[in-house]
Structure formats: structure tokens, C-alpha cells
Amino acid sequence: MAGASKFIGSEIYRGSSYGPRHPLRVPRVSTVMDLSRALGWLPASDFIPSPRAKPKALEVWHTPRYLAALQAAEAAQEVSAQVRARHNIGTPANPVFPEIFRRPATAAGGSLLAGELLAHPGVVYNPAGGTHHGFPDRAGGFCYLNDPVLAMLSLRRQGVRRIAYVDIDAHHPDGVEHGFAGDAEMRMISVHEDGLWPRTGALEDHAGGSAFNLPVPPGLNDTEMAMICDTLIVPLVEEFKPDAVVLQCGADAMDEDPQSHLSLSNNAHIAVLDALRPLAPRLLVLGGGGYNPWSVGRLWTRVWGRLAGYDDPDRLPPEAEAVLRALTFEGNSRGRNPPEHWFTTLKDAPRQGPIREELSTRIETLLKRSRSG
Template identity: 65%
Template sequence: MNASGPLPRPLFIGHEIYRASTYGRWHPLRVPRVSTVIDLSRALSWLPREVYVTSPRAKPAALTGWHTPEYVAALLRAEAEQAVSEDVRARHHLGTPSNPVFAEMFRRPATAAGGSLLAGELLARGGIVFHPAGGTHHGMPDRASGFCYLNDPVLAIRSLRANGAARIAYIDIDAHHGDGVQRGFEDDPDTLVLSVHEAGLWPRTGALDEIGAGNVFNLPVPRHLNDDEMGLIRDDLILPAIAAFRPDAIVLQCGADAVADDPQSHLSLSNNAHWQIVQGVMGMAPRLLVLGGGGYNPWSAGRLWTGVWATLNGHPVPQVLPDTAEQVLRGLTFQGNKRGRNPDPAWFTTLRDVPRGGPIREAIRAAVLKLAERF
């Protein structure tokens, strides 16, 4: 951390634990993601040693600011024993198909949580941090949920506040509703929680009229949301809401599962839509933390988040990737999914998707207008 002023350039928080760790052979999170972003960014000379920060692993005591001591102890025990009792499964949702027992089931999420806690400290005097392993927005105080064993965005917001940010805007553009973060701050007037997510998709929360007692905005969007519709949402909802709130810090959960090529949702965005939101929020607060989130196609997630890092640094995205970067993408596999058997050739040679524009549906205009009337 720069003791005399804001960070002089964006920092990237990563760790090698994500390279080999997997939730299981058939789990959606069997695919490499963070390691792909690291390797692509290095292949493009965008990740020099001086901006890469190795994420610490959060100690159990640091997790109990949000999670219960009983849950943290159960998660530690489940990793050590590689098994859970029926009582633990029922009470804490560990050892389920969504939240399986696997070798690093405490160490991996605790590393992501440690990165988010560290980000709050690094941003004490301002700047930009990118933490693609973060964004596990479903974790609840006493249970795992939706592949999320811990809730690192909640911990990030708490860390930012402990390090001087009084008002924090949390923006979530993952395909799934950020239910855990909403629960953490729905009654907090000093935290703006705004989630744009696919209507009807698990966890089937985040209705338009779910507002809480604080500053909660939910925009469930219909299937096949296109880039032009997301542009409207950006310009008429996200950016004005942030401007009206005047935050000291912005946390952007940039889930890559909202693009057309992801197998877990039904939206039709290109990665341009995410990059344009990243560009739009830059400079709107003295502190910016960008997290990852969902993303279950290794090519689309890796390319999207590498483009986020490019956007944060002002690097131009090449039309055609150099051979070193292409080889990173050609080295990925996607077993058990039809997209992996017949990948789009552009996934090997480009970062930027072809834009996916289209007409703006009146239902989306009306919903955005309804929310915009609140600020």
C-alpha cells in the first residue's frame, strides 16, 4: 500500500491455488478461470511482477465478522476429514451437489476471502484493485450456497469500511442475484446494493420490488438480454444510481456468466457490455474493487476477465491475439459440455466478442424507469 496517497496503478490479486483446484469432475466449477486470466495477462505483457499481489488466506477469526464461528469450524472440519455428517449437510449445506466436499474446500474460498479483505486495506487511500477470484456472492452466514462457501464481497465491503470508506456502492452484474450480499446490507443506508440478474434463475430472489430498508435495487431481466439493453441499464440505472449515492468506494461484481456463451444462464450479452460498465464506473469513487463471480465456460470467462484488466489499465485490446496468448486459450478444455466439443474458433484468437446488440424491450425500459424514480 502506498502510505502517502492512492495506489499509483491498478493491482491484481491472484493465487496459484486456483490452477489445480476443482469442485469435482462434473461440477460447473471444474473449469480453470483465474489461472487463465493470469496466464493471458502475462502473455500480453499486461501483468508485470510489481502489480501482482499474491492473495493471503483468511484466518478463521477474520471470517467471523460475517460467518458464524460454528459454520467456519464445520467448513474447516469438512476439509480436514473430507466428509460431512448428515447433520452438517442439513445445517450448513456442505457436501451437497452444489457445494461438494473437495480437497481445498476451506483453503480455496478462504484464499478468495483473504484477497477481498486485503483489497479493503490496499484501497485505504484510494485506487483500483482487480480480484477475479472474488465475487462469491451467495454465501450465507451459517451455510454454503450456490457454489459459494464464503461470502467474500460482504467481507470486502466490511474491510473497505474498516479502512475509511463510509459509503459503499455494490454493483452486481452476474447472471444470478447477489442474495447473500443483499442480506448482509439490506438494512444499511450507507451501502447501495444494486443487482442486475436474469429473472427466474436460481436462487429466484431479487424481484423488482425487493428493496429492504436501505438502498437495495434489483433489476431482474428477461432471457436474451442484449448489449443495447444492458447499455440502457448502464446509462439510465447503474451510473445515475452511483452518482446519486456519492460513494467513497465501488465494489463491482463482474460475473462472467451473463454472456451468451455461458452454459448456466440464458442471456445474450457479449463481453463488451461488461467492459463498458467497468469503464463507466471508473472515476466515480476514489476506490474501485472489481471482483469476478460466476462464469462456467473457461474461454468466455477467461477472455472477459482479461478484458476487464485491460480496461482498468487502459490497454488496447488487440484484434488478433499473439501466439503466446492464443496458446493459453488452445490449452483449455471443457469436458462434458457441447461447447467444449466444438468451440468457436474466435475463442482462441480474440479477446473481444462480436457485439450482440438488438432492440430494447419496453418491459426493460419500464423496469429501469421504475427503479430510477427512487434516486
């Protein structure tokens, strides 16, 4: 049976690309929408078209000058050297592309709307969200706007005070940490690959008391992630007693992703989602990183199915299988001979392994800090 969860999406993501060589050349949100509909999981009653945020709404965190630069870049399809240096747009990571303002403004509009919808208890899914590297005056890490920050500011405007932000993307959410550093009613918990760009989020970095950063070693497996969830994430969230949980569910921590060196199956993400869901009356789930079109589409569709109350099929029906078989991954070796299960299933085989002592030691360090206040 489907629940009362709401899926925020848009057709702007279909065919929109950062460029033929950029990691975000692959379709992601459109694949999730297509797969969910092929499975019968996305009736019109559960789908909300994402509004595009107007510049004035974005000024709650982003600077007017930066927003004007993004709009000018979209109109001209180029930027000056001065704009590039000041705002970090027009770079290889954050290129000028046809929808450089409209696309992130749509993702941000969805997250702003999610905050409004969660004035009352509920569940909202915005897979286009999770752009956690954006700063008030500059882009970073493929992120032009910071929709997680905007979502949480939107929640605050609805009177939702205590927010737990959990980020399981392979990359540290430097923009979110910047946005809420020292905020006593915000608790950020980030699990990210040690040494991976942006090379922030050290174990000892607590952002004025609001952040718990766990850098994890390459090769992180499902067994280790289960321990992190059970011994760190859940206790820290329970202790905080949040009014809302925001989960950034980046898909780049999975084994097949070309941008990180972690080894999770999509079961690890689902387990974190399941553990967090009962811990607050409001849940917002965002997307984030993820650069293998099959692993992103399969995970984020599983996330929606879980939120909406559907069970994973043992084998995908032909209509859903056709969505996955139509994907391509040009320019990457993982796309040359994709395994059959990427076409026929949503659920990965578990990727279990030993628990490394260095990880246990880091978790204990964070728990000691929590106990000491």
C-alpha cells in the same frame, strides 16, 4: 501504459476443482493470470499473492461454528448428514472437495486485503472474488464464504463509509443483500436474470432501502445493457456519491455461458466497468460466476487490461493464443467445436438487439423509487 492497479491472485486455483461434473470444474483465475502474463500485462510489480484468511478474520461475518465445519470437512473429506443440513455443504452444488476451506479462504483473504489497500484511492482487482451467495452460517450457489461482504466490511474498517455495490452476474446476490439490508451508507444495484436461481431479487425487493434490483428477461442483449448502464446504474451511483465502488463482474451473463439464458457479449461488461470507474476514488473489481472457460478467461483478462491501461490486441500473440487453445470444456456441447475467435481474440463481436418495453418499464419503476427517496 500500465496504471497503478493491483491484481490479487494465487496458484491455489490452478488445478483446484469442485469435481469432474460440477460447473466449477473449469479453470478460471489461472487462465486470467496466464493470459495476462502472456500478453505482458501482469508484471510482478502489479501482482499481489493473495493471503489466506484466518478463521478469526472471517468471523467478522461468518459464524465460528460454520468456519469450523468447513475446516473439518477439508480434513475429513466428508460431512455428516447433520452438517450437510445445517450448513449446506456436501451437496451437489456445494460439494466437499480437497480445498473446500483453503480455496474460498484465499479468495476471501484477497478481498479483505483489497479493503485495506483501498484505505487510499486506487484500483484493485480480485478475479477470484465475487462469491455473493454465501451466508453467515451456510454455503449457497457454489459460494462457501461471502468475500464481497468481507471486502466491504474491510473497507469500512479503513474509514470508507459510503459504498456502491454493482452486481452484473446473471444471478441475484442474495448473500450480499442479506449482509447489508437497511444500511443507509450502502447502495446495492443488481442486474440479474429474472427467475434464475436463487429466485430472489424481485423488482419490489428493496432490502430496507439499500437495494435496487433489476430482474431482466432472458436474451438480454448489449443494446439493452447499455440502456441499463446509462439510465439506471450510472445515475444511481452518481446520486449516491460513494467513497468506493465494488463491481461484481460475473461472466455468466454472456451468451456462451451454460448456466444462464442471457445474450451479452463481453463488451457489455467492459462498458459498465468504464462507466463506473470515474464515479468514485476507490474501485474494487471482483469476478463471480462464469462457467465457460473461454468466455470467462477472455472477459476477465480484458477487465484487467482495462484497469491496468492496456489496449485489446486485434489478434492475440502466439503465447496468449496457446493458453486458450490448451483449455478444454469436457461434458458440455459448447466445448466440442469452439469457434476460432475464442482462441485468437479477447474482444467479442457486439450482440445488439431491440430494447424490450418490459425492461424499460422496470427501469422506470426503480427510477421513480429513487426520486421519491
